[in-house]
Amino acid sequence: MPIEVTSLPRQAGIRSLRKFLRRVLARALHPLAYSFRHAVPLSKRQLLLRSVPGLLAIALVAGGDTLLRSYKYYSRIIDARLASGYLTSRPGLYAAPRTIQVGQNISRSRLIDALLRAGYAESVTGLTNPVAHPIANIVWNGSFSQTEAAIEICPARRSKRPAVIRATFGGAENQNTISELTGDDLPLDSFTLEPEVLSNDLSYKTGKRETVRYSDLPPVLVQAILSIEDRRFFQHSGLDPMGIGRALLRNAGDERVGQGGSTITQQLVKNTYLTPERTLRRKYAEAMLAFALERRLTKQDIFALYCNEVYLGQRDAVAARGVREAAHIYFGKELKDLSLGEAATLAGMIQGPVRYSPVRHPEAAQQRRNLVLKSMVRDGWIDAAQSAELLPERVVVSPASVSNNSLAPFFVDYVDRTMETLGETVGRSHSESTDVSAASQRVYTTIDLDLQRLAESAIKKQLVRLDAVYKSRNVKPQAALVALDPRTGNVVAMVGGRDYARSQLNRVTDARRQPGSTFKPFVYAAALEDGMSPVQQFADAPREFVYDRNKIYRPANFGGGYSMRDVTMRDGLVRSLNTVTVDVAMQTGLARIANLAAQFGLPRPERYPSLALGTEEVTPLQLAVAYAAFVNGGRRVQPKVIAAFGEPLAAASMSEETNNETEQVISPTTAYMVTNMLSAVVDHGTARAARGAVKGTAIAGKTGTSRDGWFVGYTQNLVCVVWIGFDDNQQLGLTGAAAALPAWTDFMSAAIELRPELGGRNFECPEGINFVEIDADTGQRSTLTCPHRELIAVTPRLLPNLECFEHGAFPELKELAPENPRETENQTVLAQHARAPFRLVRPSDSAAAATRVDVDARGRRTLVNALR
Structure with missing residues (x-):
C-alpha cells in the first residue's frame, strides 16, 4: 500500500523548529524577566536557579544552526523508516511466505483469509483510494478490494511489485480455482504474499500481536x-x-540520565528507533526524532x-x-x-x-x-x-494460565532455542555514532502456516479418538508431529503436544523414545550398502543369535507368529519380521549399523543385537531428518527452522530454496532401493491403510511399535513423523498402525489436496537402478504362473537371474540356486534367457555342472543335466 503520511515540507518543519526555539527561550527567561521588571528581591541562590533555564535556553538558541542540521538529519531517518514500512519492519518471527499461482485450488474466502493474515487491510473505498484508515499506511502490508469476479490486491509500495494485482476466479462452475493473474494488466504466473507474523517480540515467549487502531x-x-x-x-x-x-x-x-520528562511521542521513538541506554546523547536524538515524527503523522x-x-x-x-x-x-x-x-x-x-x-x-x-x-x-x-x-478496591487479575497465542507455539519456542544456540544477536542493530537503530531485524522461519494448521487439526482429531480408548486411565496420551522438506531440511510443521498451555514440553525435539520398527530401514540400508540383495533368503522361524562369544539373544516376531519358511530380505522389512531383521543385522555387522545410524543423525546405538529392533531412544525430529536421506538420494540434511536473519526482504526472494549443508551417507541407489521396499510397506505391508487414504501419490513409510506408536512416511517432497504415547512412558498398547498412522494420513491427505506439488506419482529414480518382476515368495524372476508377483528396484549386479523354481516349469532347478545371492567375487553367475537354451556355471566348483534347456516350437522346455 502506498505510504501517505501527513508530511510537511522540510522548510516548513524548519520554520516550526525556529518558532519552537523562540517559545522555549521566552518561557525559560520569563521568571527572570518578571523578577527584574517588578524589582523582586532575589537571593543569590534564587537568582542562580531562575537564571539556569534562561542560560540553557540561550545556549539552545545559540546552537540553532546545529539544531537545524540535526533536524534535517533526523528527518531523513524518519522519512526512510516510514517509506520502508514503519511497524512492518519491526523485529519478530515470520513464517514462510505463501505463493498464489494460476490454477491453484483456493476459494475466494480462503484467499481473503490469507491476505488478512499476511497483513493486508480490506479497503472499503476501492483501490483508487487504497487507504482504508490513516494508520494502515504504516502498519499493514497493503490493501485489497473485492469485485464480482476477482480480488484486486494493492501491495505496499516498498514491495516493488505491481501496483495492482488482480486474481480472477473461474466461472460459475469453478469458483474455487484462480483462472487468471495479472499485474498492472500484464499476465502473471504467480505472486508471493508477505510472510505472516508468528511472534512480534524476540525477547520473550510471546504470541502474534494484533494491531489496534x-x-x-x-x-x-x-x-x-x-x-x-x-x-x-x-x-x-x-x-x-x-x-x-x-x-x-x-x-x-x-x-547517565536517571529521569526525564518524555512525551508519548518521545517514548514511541525511544521504543522503536533508539538503543536502550540512557544518555544525554540518546535523549537529544529522541527529541529530534519526536519533533520530526510529529510533522509526519x-x-x-x-x-x-x-x-x-x-x-x-x-x-x-x-x-x-x-x-x-x-x-x-x-x-x-x-x-x-x-x-x-x-x-x-x-x-x-x-x-x-x-x-x-x-x-x-x-x-x-x-x-x-x-x-x-x-x-x-x-x-x-x-x-x-x-x-x-x-480507591479501596484491590486489583483483581484473571486466573493464571499459560497462554501462547502464537500460531505455532512449540515451533516458536524451538526457534528461540535455536537462536540462542547459534549465538545470533537478534533485535536492534545499533549505530554507535547516533544511537539510532539502523534497522529492525526480522527472523524469517521455515514454518508453513497452512500445513501447520493441518497438522494441529490432524493431531487433535486423533487424540479425540484415543481419549475414547483410554478414558479409564488417569492420564491422557500425548502426540507429536513434525514435517519437513527432505531436500532443504526446512521444518514446515511442528506440533509438540496436545496442549501448549498445559505442557510446554516439545515432544518433537525433546522427548526421546524407542522408535521400534521405524529403525529397521537403517539396518536394511546397511545391508544393501554392503552388497546384500533384497531377494536374499532368510528363515522366518524362531532363532537364537550368539553375541559377545557366549551371550544368546532370542528375538520374537510381533504377536509371536512365524511362517516357518524362507522369506526374502525385502519381505522381512515389508512384514516387519523381527527375526529376519536381527539375522540381517548380525550378517551385516552391528558396528556397521551403529556407525551408519550415527551418520544418519541418530544417536549411536549400543552394539547389541536388539539395536536392530529400535531400542536406542530417538526424537521424532531426528527420525524425520534420517528418513529424509532416503528420498534425498542418500544425502542427510540438517534440520532448519530459520531461513534468514536481517531486514525486511522482498517476498519473492523468500520463496527461493535456501542452502543447507548435506552429507552423503549412503549411495543414491541404496536410498532408492530402501524407498522401493518402504513403498511396499504402504502398498501391502503394515502401513497399507495409508494407501487408501492418500491416493494417486507415491508414498513410502514404516510403522513402529514399542511402548509408543510411531509412523514415519514420506512422499517425493515431504517427510512426516507422528508419535503417540504417554509422558510417563506407560505402555500404549496399540500398534503404530493403529495409534500414529491415522494422524499421518489425515495430515498428509489434506496437505497434498491443498498443495498437490507436495505429492508426486513417482519417486525420483537415480541412474544404476533396474526394475525386475519377482515372485514375492521366492525372490526369483516371476513366471506367468507365480501367484504373487512384485516389481522391485535393484542394481544390475543384484538382479535375480533365475526364474522362479516353485511356480515355473522346472522346480528341479531350485537345487542349483545359490542360497545367498550376495555380491562377491566368487558368487554363482546365473545366465538365463526366457526362451532359449542357457548355461549355469558355478565357478567355485572343481567341475562345471552344465544344464541345458531345450525349447521346442510350442515353447515347451526339456531339462537336460550333464556333468563335465
Missing part, C-alpha cells in the same frame, strides 16, 4: 494514559519544554502506535507488548470490555511494568492505579465520586 481504544484507557503519561499530548508538538528542562536540571553533570496515529508498542510486563512465559495483549494477559478481556479500574491499572504500569505488576506486586499496583484515578479527576475525565468508589 485509535478507534479501537476505549476512551477510558486513552484518558487514563494521557492523565498519567502526557496530559498535554494533543497540544504540544512532540516535545514538552518544561519536561526537558526538568530532566536537564536533575541530571546536570551526570552523563497525526496525533491519533502516534497514540495508536504507542499503545501497540508499549511494554507492560509479562506473566509466566508470556510477555505483554501493547495494551491489547496486556488486557488479555492480566484481565482476560478485550480492550472494549475494560473497566475504569482496569484501564487505570494498565496505564499505571507503563512507567514500571515490573514494579507495578498486578501479579507480582498487587499492593504497589493498587497504589499506582489510585494515583492514575486521582490524576483523571484532576484533569476532569472522571468525578471524585467515581474515584473514591474504586
Whole structure:
C-alpha cells in the first residue's frame, strides 16, 4: 500500500523548529524577566536557579544552526523508516511466505483469509483510494478490494511489485480455482504474499500481536494514559519544554540520565528507533526524532502506535507488548470490555511494568492505579465520586494460565532455542555514532502456516479418538508431529503436544523414545550398502543369535507368529519380521549399523543385537531428518527452522530454496532401493491403510511399535513423523498402525489436496537402478504362473537371474540356486534367457555342472543335466 503520511515540507518543519526555539527561550527567561521588571528581591541562590533555564535556553538558541542540521538529519531517518514500512519492519518471527499461482485450488474466502493474515487491510473505498484508515499506511502490508469476479490486491509500495494485482476466479462452475493473474494488466504466473507474523517480540515467549487502531481504544484507557503519561499530548508538538528542562536540571553533570520528562511521542521513538541506554546523547536524538515524527503523522496515529508498542510486563512465559495483549494477559478481556479500574491499572504500569505488576506486586499496583484515578479527576475525565468508589478496591487479575497465542507455539519456542544456540544477536542493530537503530531485524522461519494448521487439526482429531480408548486411565496420551522438506531440511510443521498451555514440553525435539520398527530401514540400508540383495533368503522361524562369544539373544516376531519358511530380505522389512531383521543385522555387522545410524543423525546405538529392533531412544525430529536421506538420494540434511536473519526482504526472494549443508551417507541407489521396499510397506505391508487414504501419490513409510506408536512416511517432497504415547512412558498398547498412522494420513491427505506439488506419482529414480518382476515368495524372476508377483528396484549386479523354481516349469532347478545371492567375487553367475537354451556355471566348483534347456516350437522346455 502506498505510504501517505501527513508530511510537511522540510522548510516548513524548519520554520516550526525556529518558532519552537523562540517559545522555549521566552518561557525559560520569563521568571527572570518578571523578577527584574517588578524589582523582586532575589537571593543569590534564587537568582542562580531562575537564571539556569534562561542560560540553557540561550545556549539552545545559540546552537540553532546545529539544531537545524540535526533536524534535517533526523528527518531523513524518519522519512526512510516510514517509506520502508514503519511497524512492518519491526523485529519478530515470520513464517514462510505463501505463493498464489494460476490454477491453484483456493476459494475466494480462503484467499481473503490469507491476505488478512499476511497483513493486508480490506479497503472499503476501492483501490483508487487504497487507504482504508490513516494508520494502515504504516502498519499493514497493503490493501485489497473485492469485485464480482476477482480480488484486486494493492501491495505496499516498498514491495516493488505491481501496483495492482488482480486474481480472477473461474466461472460459475469453478469458483474455487484462480483462472487468471495479472499485474498492472500484464499476465502473471504467480505472486508471493508477505510472510505472516508468528511472534512480534524476540525477547520473550510471546504470541502474534494484533494491531489496534485509535478507534479501537476505549476512551477510558486513552484518558487514563494521557492523565498519567502526557496530559498535554494533543497540544504540544512532540516535545514538552518544561519536561526537558526538568530532566536537564536533575541530571546536570551526570552523563547517565536517571529521569526525564518524555512525551508519548518521545517514548514511541525511544521504543522503536533508539538503543536502550540512557544518555544525554540518546535523549537529544529522541527529541529530534519526536519533533520530526510529529510533522509526519497525526496525533491519533502516534497514540495508536504507542499503545501497540508499549511494554507492560509479562506473566509466566508470556510477555505483554501493547495494551491489547496486556488486557488479555492480566484481565482476560478485550480492550472494549475494560473497566475504569482496569484501564487505570494498565496505564499505571507503563512507567514500571515490573514494579507495578498486578501479579507480582498487587499492593504497589493498587497504589499506582489510585494515583492514575486521582490524576483523571484532576484533569476532569472522571468525578471524585467515581474515584473514591474504586480507591479501596484491590486489583483483581484473571486466573493464571499459560497462554501462547502464537500460531505455532512449540515451533516458536524451538526457534528461540535455536537462536540462542547459534549465538545470533537478534533485535536492534545499533549505530554507535547516533544511537539510532539502523534497522529492525526480522527472523524469517521455515514454518508453513497452512500445513501447520493441518497438522494441529490432524493431531487433535486423533487424540479425540484415543481419549475414547483410554478414558479409564488417569492420564491422557500425548502426540507429536513434525514435517519437513527432505531436500532443504526446512521444518514446515511442528506440533509438540496436545496442549501448549498445559505442557510446554516439545515432544518433537525433546522427548526421546524407542522408535521400534521405524529403525529397521537403517539396518536394511546397511545391508544393501554392503552388497546384500533384497531377494536374499532368510528363515522366518524362531532363532537364537550368539553375541559377545557366549551371550544368546532370542528375538520374537510381533504377536509371536512365524511362517516357518524362507522369506526374502525385502519381505522381512515389508512384514516387519523381527527375526529376519536381527539375522540381517548380525550378517551385516552391528558396528556397521551403529556407525551408519550415527551418520544418519541418530544417536549411536549400543552394539547389541536388539539395536536392530529400535531400542536406542530417538526424537521424532531426528527420525524425520534420517528418513529424509532416503528420498534425498542418500544425502542427510540438517534440520532448519530459520531461513534468514536481517531486514525486511522482498517476498519473492523468500520463496527461493535456501542452502543447507548435506552429507552423503549412503549411495543414491541404496536410498532408492530402501524407498522401493518402504513403498511396499504402504502398498501391502503394515502401513497399507495409508494407501487408501492418500491416493494417486507415491508414498513410502514404516510403522513402529514399542511402548509408543510411531509412523514415519514420506512422499517425493515431504517427510512426516507422528508419535503417540504417554509422558510417563506407560505402555500404549496399540500398534503404530493403529495409534500414529491415522494422524499421518489425515495430515498428509489434506496437505497434498491443498498443495498437490507436495505429492508426486513417482519417486525420483537415480541412474544404476533396474526394475525386475519377482515372485514375492521366492525372490526369483516371476513366471506367468507365480501367484504373487512384485516389481522391485535393484542394481544390475543384484538382479535375480533365475526364474522362479516353485511356480515355473522346472522346480528341479531350485537345487542349483545359490542360497545367498550376495555380491562377491566368487558368487554363482546365473545366465538365463526366457526362451532359449542357457548355461549355469558355478565357478567355485572343481567341475562345471552344465544344464541345458531345450525349447521346442510350442515353447515347451526339456531339462537336460550333464556333468563335465
